[in-house]
Structures are given as structure tokens and as C-alpha cells.
Amino acid sequence: MLFDTQSKNASHLLEKIETADAILVGAAAGMSAACGFNFFYQNDSYFQKYLSEFHEKYGFTGAFNGFYYRYPSSEARWAFLARMCYMEYECETGKPYYDLMALLAGKNYHIMTTNQDFQFTRVVPEEKLSAIQGDSRYFQCSRRCHDEIFYNKDMIYAMNDAIDENLCIPTELIPRCPQCGAELEPWVRGYTFLEGEKYRDEYRKINEFLQWNRDSKILFLELGVGRMTPMFIQEPFWNLTYQLPQAYYIAINPKDALLPKQLTGKGVAIKEDIAVVLRDAVALKKHQEG
Numbered sequence: 001m002l003f004d005t006q007s008k009n010a011s012h013l014l015e016k017i018e019t020a021d022a023i024l025v026g027a028a029a030g031m032s033a034a035c036g037f038n039f040f041y042q043n044d045s046y047f048q049k050y051l052s053e054f055h056e057k058y059g060f061t062g063a064f065n066g067f068y069y070r071y072p073s074s075e076a077r078w079a080f081l082a083r084m085c086y087m088e089y090e091c092e093t094g095k096p097y098y099d100l101m102a103l104l105a106g107k108n109y110h111i112m113t114t115n116q117d118f119q120f121t122r123v124v125p126e127e128k129l130s131a132i133q134g135d136s137r138y139f140q141c142s143r144r145c146h147d148e149i150f151y152n153k154d155m156i157y158a159m160n161d162a163i164d165e166n167l168c169i170p171t172e173l174i175p176r177c178p179q180c181g182a183e184l185e186p187w188v189r190g191y192t193f194l195e196g197e198k199y200r201d202e203y204r205k206i207n208e209f210l211q212w213n214r215d216s217k218i219l220f221l222e223l224g225v226g227r228m229t230p231m232f233i234q235e236p237f238w239n240l241t242y243q244l245p246q247a248y249y250i251a252i253n254p255k256d257a258l259l260p261k262q263l264t265g266k267g268v269a270i271k272e273d274i275a276v277v278l279r280d281a282v283a284l285k286k287h288q289e290g
């Protein structure tokens, strides 16, 4: 039915997924961008809906501005952090996530992600998911005084409800460590990121999957990894594809998909919109299944 380059990519992807014994997916910021979530860097419709007051008060033009701003008080900083995380809890799951899961249905797979927006947790069981850069659904002690992280949904919603006209939360709602009394922090990669039991467990899941499947026909599927932090997904995927005899590598990214020349014949770089490739591959799969 489809014969252009775009659908050739989709059918290549589908064929490699269907014929693989194991699939390790590595997804990064481009996956969320493919869903139309551009609020980290842009004043998009989500940013306007949830964060426009912060734009007016502080001049933020994307959510990242809000993480690095020097706020006048902790009460003001927590108002932003609470609203930001509230938005992540509230926004719908992007269609590319559903399409990816339709392609992986019934397959032996594992997913690792540097995304902290926990979109994957809506579509993948936790034992098949490794969030290697943290997960905004959790807080940690800002002093890392002990190895516990705290599920934060109730705290986030209470803080968000209590944001006042000065864009501050009440002092008593600032989340504090039950052990040492320091403020908590979102459990995401940063200067104080807690690499404790849960962090190690995320890597344990990946390593076990690789141990089990390293000698089988394994597909490394890289989705939306940029050039800023290649060390977490892209370089390990390249090295493993190079080393493992039956491995194959597919990178999809409209700008940054790259295939090192050492991997010629063992992979492809698809420079296309992730949402479009996944959508077309799902359509093709449905067509083939009749």
C-alpha cells in the first residue's frame, strides 16, 4: 500500500521488530517531543495552560527556565516545582507511546529511558521499565541523608492547590525529610541525585535483560536521543551492537539519528519524525494482520 521512503522506514522497523528475539528500547527527550510535549524548551500550549502565571511573573519561556531560576524563597520555588509536576501527572499519554506498545505487543522487550516525565509508566509494567535519570513521581532527601524515595502525588496535588496569588505555597507544605528535616527534592538527575537502591535496581533490570538475551537476535531501538548526553543510551547501544554477533541497531530521530560507520550493515539511522514512523509501522502491522 505504501511505497515511498517514509513507509520503507516504517516497514524496515516493523520487520526488525517482528523478527527479533529480544528488543531493548532506549528512549529520550525526542520521544516526548514527538508527542507534542515541547514545554521544556518552548512556550507551547501545555506551558500556556499550566505555567502562564510563571511566564508573567518570572519571564520563563519554557519549563527548564523554572528549574534554574533563583527564587526569592523556597515557598516560591516549590510553587513552580509543584505546578510543573502537577502538569506531568495531568497531561494525557502521548500517542507514540501507545504506538510503540502496539509494536512491542507479545514481544520480549525492555525499555530504558532518560525521560523523567513518567509517560512510560502509564503503558509499561514497572519490571519492563528502567528510568535511569530519575522519575519526577518521587522525592528524595536533598541532603541524601538516607536511601529512601517518596511517592509524591498527594504532596504535589496539595501544594498545587495551595499556590497563592504571589505564586507561593504555605511554608508548612514544603516537603521535608522525615529523618533530618532538610527539604526534599525531585528525584531527578542533578547535583544531589540519589543513586541508591531504586537507581541500582533500574540498572539491574537492564543488565538482567542483556544477560538473558545477548546471544539471541537482539534489536537496539533508539528513540529521540539527542547529542547532549550520548553516554546513557546511544554509546552503550553502539558498543553492544558492535560486540554482539546477532545485534541490530535502529535509531529514529528527525535531526540526530546517526549510524557509526563501524556499524554499517548492522543498523540504520532513520531521520524522521518518531511519531510518524511509529504510526506508519502500526498501520502496516494491522494491514499485514488483516
Ligand SMILES: [Zn+2]
Residues within 6 Å of the ligand: 141, 142, 143, 144, 145, 146, 177, 178, 179, 180, 181, 182
Ligand atoms: Zn534527610
